[in-house]
Structures are given as structure tokens and as C-alpha cells.
Amino acid sequence: MVTAAEPLDTTASERLLGKLRLDGWTMGVLLVAGLIAAPIVAVLLLALSPSGDVWRHLVSTVLLRYVRTTLGLMLGVGLGTLVIGAGTAWLVTLCRFPGQRIFEWALLLPLAMPAYIIAYVYTDLLEYAGPVQTLLRAAFGWSTSRDYWFPEIRSLGGAIAMMTLVLYPYVYLLARVAFLEQSVCVLEVSRTLGRGPWRSFFSLALPLARPAIVVGVSLALMEALNDFGTVDFFAVQTFTLGIVDV
Numbered sequence: 557m558v559t560a561a562e563p564l565d566t567t568a569s570e571r572l573l574g575k576l577r578l579d580g581w582t583m584g585v586l587l588v589a590g591l592i593a594a595p596i597v598a599v600l601l602l603a604l605s606p607s608g609d610v611w612r613h614l615v616s617t618v619l620l621r622y623v624r625t626t627l628g629l630m631l632g633v634g635l636g637t638l639v640i641g642a643g644t645a646w647l648v649t650l651c652r653f654p655g656q657r658i659f660e661w662a663l664l665l666p667l668a669m670p671a672y673i674i675a676y677v678y679t680d681l682l683e684y685a686g687p688v689q690t691l692l693r694a695a696f697g698w699s700t701s702r703d704y705w706f707p708e709i710r711s712l713g714g715a716i717a718m719m720t721l722v723l724y725p726y727v728y729l730l731a732r733v734a735f736l737e738q739s740v741c742v743l744e745v746s747r748t749l750g751r752g753p754w755r756s757f758f759s760l761a762l763p764l765a766r767p768a769i770v771v772g773v774s775l776a777l778m779e780a781l782n783d784f785g786t787v788d789f790f791a792v793q794t795f796t797l798g799i800v801d802v
Contacts, residue, residue, distance in 0.1 A: 714790055
């Protein structure tokens with residue numbers, strides 16, 4: 557039994573060594589994977605290193621606020637990108653209107669602009685000393701901010717709006733591809749069965765495009781969770797800002 561098992565063990569070991577043999581491509585993949593994983597490993601090492609009572613202090617003071625703010629940001633950005641991305645994709649794909657060909661590619665342009673740049677621009681436009689509120693005060697005779705109400709741009713709602721305007725193309729691009737791949741005959745059958753355009757959209761076209769839309773929303777949420785410049789400028793305390801502070 558022992559003699560018969562030795563060749564099998566030798567063959568198995570040779571196969572294992574053959575699988576573990578590293579070539580240039582494998583080394584390159586491992587190097588890239590190591591570079592990508594290095595920041596995550598560093599954060600984990602810092603988190604597990606002795607740090608006194610810092611974790612207990614964070615849990616008792618700011619952790620709940622970080623969780624609440626981050627979830628609110630993700631919920632708002634998710635809903636905003638879903639509505640704008642899927643809605644505009646449906647309009648430019650299945651509707652005909654003047655300028656449709658221009659909107660097909662123009663709706664992708666916000667991806668070229670970082671969210672914090674948009675935040676800087678809109679803050680200068682909409683803050684108390686900006687041209688919008690200055691024009692309103694001049695037009696209606698208001699003298700101070702107590703005479704009227706204007707939404708605060710540097711807030712959680714402002715951060716949600718800025719990120720939504722920048723990140724909705726993720727959903728738009730994938731949803732438009734999904735709508736283009738759908739058969740028009742299915743929508744025509746739905747119309748002949750008495751369903752209107754809106755009902756056909758919500759009950760047929762949108763469920764068929766759901767996988768692509770979910771992927772687009774997931775990408776937008778990862779970008780929102782990863783953003784530091786916008787939340788730092790708007791003083792919105794999210795997990796990303798908290799990690800940098802710690």
C-alpha cells in the first residue's frame with residue numbers, strides 16, 4: 557500500500573509545483589494586485605494596531621453621525637441617479653424630439669467634471685454673496701437672509717445634488733444600452749393590449765433593464781462613497797471624511 561501510494565504522491569506534488577510555477581504574466585498580475593490591495597492592507601493594519609481608547613471614543617461620539625450621514629448620502633444619490641439616468645436614457649432612446657441626437661452624447665459630459673469642481677461652482681453661484689441671491693435681493697427688496705428662505709448649498713442635500721448631477725451618466729449609459737437591446741415589438745404588443753406609454757415603461761421596459769440599471773446605480777454609489785473633495789468642502793461628515801480625520 558505504501559509503495560503504491562508513493563508514485564501517486566509524487567505525481568500530485570509535481571502537479572502542484574507545476575501549478576505554482578510563476579511566469580511573467582503571473583508575476584505581473586500579482587504585482588498589480590499587490591499595488592491595488594496595499595492601501596486596504598494598510599488601513600486594516602492601522603485599524604488593528606494598538607490605539608488606546610480611540611475606537612471607544614469614536615463609537616461614543618461620531619460613529620452614529622458618520623453612519624447616518626453616509627446612508628443618507630447614498631440613498632439620495634442612488635434615487636437621484638436612478639431617476640435622472642433611467643429617465644433620460646428612455647427619452648433619448650425611444651422618443652423623437654428636436655436635439656435628440658445631441659442629447660445622446662451630451663448627457664455623458666458630466667462624467668468629465670469632478671464632483672468637487674461642480675461643488676465649487678454652484679457654491680459661488682448660490683451662496684448668500686453669490687449672483688443668484690444678490691439678484692433676488694435686488695429684485696424683491698430683501699435686505700438680509702432673515703427676509704427670505706433659500707436652500708443651503710453647503711449641506712447634505714447640496715452634496716447629494718452635486719454628486720447626482722455628476723454621477724447619473726453611469727446609470728444613463730448602461731440603461732440606454734439595455735433599452736436599445738430590447739425588442740420594439742414587445743413594447744408595441746404592450747400598447748396594443750391597452751397599456752399606455754408610461755405603464756409600458758414601468759411594467760415592461762424598466763424591469764427588463766433592471767440588471768443594467770442596478771449596476772449603474774452601484775457604480776454611482778461607490779463613487780459617492782469614495783468622494784472626499786465634495787463632502788469636505790460642504791462639511792458633510794461621511795465615513796470617507798472620518799477615515800481621513802482619524
